[in-house]
Amino acid sequence: MVRVAIVDNAPACQTILTGLCRRYEAEQGRALDVTVFDDGDAFVASYTPDWDVIIIDVDLGGIDGLGVMRRIREVDDAVEAILVSLTDEYAVGGYEINAMSYILKPPSYEVFAHDMTRCLDGRRACERRTIQVISGGRTRRVRLDEIIYVDSVKHRTILHTMLGNMQIVCSIIRFEERLIELDHAFVRANSGYLVNLAHVTAVAEHEAIMSNGDRLPISRPRRAAFKQAFASYVNAGRRSGRAGEPS
Missing domain, CATH: 3.40.50.2300 (Response regulator)
Incomplete structure (x- = not known):
């Protein structure tokens, strides 16, 4: 209803x-x-x-x-x-x-x-493009295409979004599971970073450069898979005429 x-x-x-x-x-x-x-x-x-x-x-x-x-x-x-x-x-x-x-x-x-x-x-x-999170004691609804990346520091999970950063009540592992159910554009760069490929502007040898200017390290074990995922995402966007745009 x-x-x-x-x-x-x-x-x-x-x-x-x-x-x-x-x-x-x-x-x-x-x-x-x-x-x-x-x-x-x-x-x-x-x-x-x-x-x-x-x-x-x-x-x-x-x-x-x-x-x-x-x-x-x-x-x-x-x-x-x-x-x-x-x-x-x-x-x-x-x-x-x-x-x-x-x-x-x-x-x-x-x-x-x-x-x-x-x-x-x-x-x-x-x-199909939003996710509910708890932040600051309140339930919030966040658009997936506004999430740039997610990081985890000392058991704190931080969403870096186009509207600012927010700490949420959820482990990065559980949040990754929820995101992948909704949008396959989120990929691990390393154990501490979950990246929205729609906000990756370039991939260097050892890091991903994000739309907000942040440079995120890509761990050696994940490097090949991350680059392949990014290339597939860009190619899919070109086929649909949306390359380089947030999902």
Whole structure:
């Protein structure tokens, strides 16, 4: 079942948006578990990255909808977002928080249904490209293509991502098992480094050069296998027209 959060402080708008969800559910045959929130701060405070779609009013009073989504993006870059507003003056902000769409009130069913379908289709694809981790006492959802590499130092596992580094509660061995189930682009460079081949810009004799400029040593026993894996990845990317791009 698809979990949908409606965040709007106006009862009339809550009713309209809930009604649109129920009509979509009936006409499209896609079960929606809809929960309504009337306070953006409370929604952020209780947020866990297991929502599929957030439908949020830009003008909530207090913290606005864009501010709510900025804070949500700190822990969940995968949830789909639909912004709703009485005016289009905040539409540019939708790009900043990676919203799927921006709908003017009152929304028509046709526009709503089109954008909800885009969200759900995008969500299915995104589920194959994200992984949940525990970091800083919170559950976070991380996109696989944003992980540059993983390292393990003194029993600490660190994710080096495009958005910064985070220490996670998981051994590198177990994390490697989880990653390989989702994406075969992750390969060991040595016992302490797990590398995303999508972020390897070059392979020298003894090291891999990463997209963030880090140079990671490749151990002698893994050198031939690593170079072969990288060459296969690059060739596959060339055949699909995506060589050099994150997976």
